[in-house]
Amino acid sequence: MDKIDRKLLNLLQDDASRTNAELAELVGLSPSSCLRRIRRLKESGVISHVVALLAPAKAGRGMKAFVTIELERHGEQYMRDFLERAAQETAVTQAYSVSGQTDAVLMLRLTDMDEFDALCERLFRERSNVARYYTMFVIRTAKEVTAIPL
Amino acid sequence: MDKIDRKLLNLLQDDASRTNAELAELVGLSPSSCLRRIRRLKESGVISHVVALLAPAKAGRGMKAFVTIELERHGEQYMRDFLERAAQETAVTQAYSVSGQTDAVLMLRLTDMDEFDALCERLFRERSNVARYYTMFVIRTAKEVTAIPL
DNA sequence: CGATTCTGTGCAATAAAATTGCAATCGACA
DNA sequence: TGTCGATTGCAATTTTATTGCACAGAATCG
Incomplete structure (x- = not known):
């Protein structure tokens, strides 16, 4: 994992739809070398997936919320x-157990309040083990990146 | 946005490194039709990015935390x-303003506690406007997907 | 109801990109 | 300084994406 690998990873985290030739150019390598590095990064598992990210609003899930x-x-x-029950909910995009007063944190992607209500019913009220839950609806998203700084 | 578009989006959200021919096969279209649909989805902004996701631990940032x-x-x-100051921090991967008692929520990706300490100093203590902050370190990740359910 | 347009489709040709073999080069280390 | 292993660039090859074109179905309008 040298400087070029990190540069490649940063580029790919930002936009993985670039052509190999373009990436090679940007990191100053020949296309073949560049490709071999990328393959190595995938095989070693540093790159775990390549995915398309959707615009939440255009996909009909513009509403976000955190629940502790x-x-x-x-x-x-x-x-x-x-956590297992929470993870099965499609509206739950992230589910963690955490340290502190709070036991778990969920990240929700919702279409509307009805969906939220139904989810709460299933997860928090219906014969559940939840003592208290606290919902924070996202008002403004100032930053939201999948890239891991290198 | 019909059934095939949704199917395509689900496939691409799961793995965008598939070839067009493969995608076409999976949704039951010819490669050219399939490609045109994908292009349309990109141009319309439903697909906002295609990115590589890294394994946090292998990228040296296995530690995660939420801060309210x-x-x-x-x-x-x-x-x-x-929020602007928070967004500039590379360790901050998500920054939101939220409703409720809490004003903002941050998602952190950290290498170690020293980094956390330094971040807190800059963001929460140093001539800042923060009355209280509460940190929840992630113990277990039960679910973490970028895909938006369709 | 029928003509017209619009959108989407498959096929086949073309262009672009990824992938591979191979010889050369670089760098660490003895 | 010589040797080994890893990495590189080039060029050939294979795979993939892309485009033009003619056709089919649905919606629109007179």
Whole structure:
């Protein structure tokens, strides 16, 4: 993992639809060398996926929310159960167990409030182990990148 | 935006490195038709980017944290200032203003605690407008997808 | 109801891009 | 300084993307 690899990764994290020739040009390598490096980065798992990102609003899910959750009972198994149930919800795009007063954090992508209500019913109220949950609706997105700084 | 478009978007959100011929096969179209649809989806902005996703641990940023922030003074301009400063930090991958008791939420990708400490110093303590901040370190990631369900 | 337009389709030809073999070069290390 | 292993660039080859074109279906309008 040298300087060129990092440069390549930064470029690919920003826009993976560039042609290999273009990337080669940008990092100052021949196309073949460049391609071999990229392949190596994929095989080693540093690059885990190449995906298309959609504009949330145009995909009909412009509403975002964070939910912090405190569980009633705090065993490892309870946490596992809750996260598993949460992960199965399509509106849940991120689900974590965390340190601190809060036990879990969810990131939601919603179409409307009805969907939110139905989700809360299933996840937090219906025979659940949730003691308290606190919802923060996203008002403004100042930054949202998938790139990991190198 | 018909059924085939949605299918294409789901496929591309999952893996955008597939060849056009493969995608065409999967949605039951000819390669040329398929390509034209994808181009249309890009031009219309539904597909906003195509990016490489890295394995955080292998990229040296395995540590994640959420921070909720309450500001001292609550004007629009104060919020704007804070978010702008936060967004400039490379460790901050997501920055939002939110509804509720909390004013802002940050998502952090960190290499170590020293980086966290330095970030807090810059963002929360150094002549800042932050009244209180609460950090939740991610213990387990149960789900983390970029795909928007369609 | 029929003519017309518009949008989308498949096929085949073309252009562009990725991929590979190979010889040369670079750099670490003895 | 010589040797080994890894990386490079070039050029040939293969694969993939792209485009022109004619046709089919749906919607529009008189």
